[in-house]
Amino acid sequence: MVRERRAARDGRRAREFEVFVAGAGGRLLHAAALLTGEPTGDTEAAERLLTAALARTYARWDRLRGEDPYDHTRRTLAALFAHRGHRYRHPRGGLLARLTPQERLVLVLRLYEGVAEEQTAAALGLPVERVRAICTRAVTAMRSAAPRRGTYGTPASAGTPPSTGQPPAAGTPPSTGRRTATGAAGAGTGAGAGAGTGTGTGVAP
Numbered sequence: 001m002v003r004e005r006r007a008a009r010d011g012r013r014a015r016e017f018e019v020f021v022a023g024a025g026g027r028l029l030h031a032a033a034l035l036t037g038e039p040t041g042d043t044e045a046a047e048r049l050l051t052a053a054l055a056r057t058y059a060r061w062d063r064l065r066g067e068d069p070y071d072h073t074r075r076t077l078a079a080l081f082a083h084r085g086h087r088y089r090h091p092r093g094g095l096l097a098r099l100t101p102q103e104r105l106v107l108v109l110r111l112y113e114g115v116a117e118e119q120t121a122a123a124l125g126l127p128v129e130r131v132r133a134i135c136t137r138a139v140t141a142m143r144s145a146a147p148r149r150g151t152y153g154t155p156a157s158a159g160t161p162p163s164t165g166q167p168p169a170a171g172t173p174p175s176t177g178r179r180t181a182t183g184a185a186g187a188g189t190g191a192g193a194g195a196g197t198g199t200g201t202g203v204a205p
Contacts, residue, residue, distance in 0.1 A: 013061050021054065024070050028053075028077065034108050035081045035101075037091020045088070053077040074113060078123055081105055096138075098145055103138035110135050 032046035032053075053076040057069055064072060081088070085101035096104045105124070109115045110131070117135075121128045 020069050034096050036088050037094035037097040039093040099138050106134045107138040
């Protein structure tokens with residue numbers, strides 16, 4: 001009887017997690033690819049980073065107790081990237097490749113995910129003023145990289161292309177399936193799926 005109950009609980013958890021990954025995996029992988037600075041179609045490092053974050057979410061699934069699993073996974077993803085940021089100092093041509101790991105992390109949390117300044121600061125263990133300055137510097141760097149004017153005098157976009165993200169096919173825990181990341185955080189816009197509080201972590205500039 002105990003074994004049957006455990007099997008039923010494990011089956012339920014696996015199904016719930018699979019539904020979660022099917023709905024949120026695409027957006028989370030997009031965010032991970034922006035963090036790692038990988039180009040579209042080649043997101044192996046982002047997939048490894050996200051798989052590690054999802055594995056931790058799956059391990060705590062029964063203990064989330066009403067907590068949004070997306071918020072939990074996003075915080076875990078940010079913390080893992082913060083810890084491993086030195087691995088991504090030399091990205092391979094992704095949309096945010098010109099930024100430092102710290103700038104990418106702040107920009108993704110603030111603009112792509114729409115996390116409030118105070119919550120971003122708490123998650124990264126930084127003062128709010130520092131988060132604001134990093135975000136401003138990152139946006140300025142991205143705008144300076146945009147084309148000034150087209151051949152016929154049409155003004156170029158002042159920011160980066162808007163974010164996109166399609167949910168992947170349902171996967172099995174804790175794998176996300178192979179996807180590509182396209183688009184980026186639109187400067188000055190928030191497209192978050194809810195803000196998390198996170199734990200104190202940081203990335204060296």
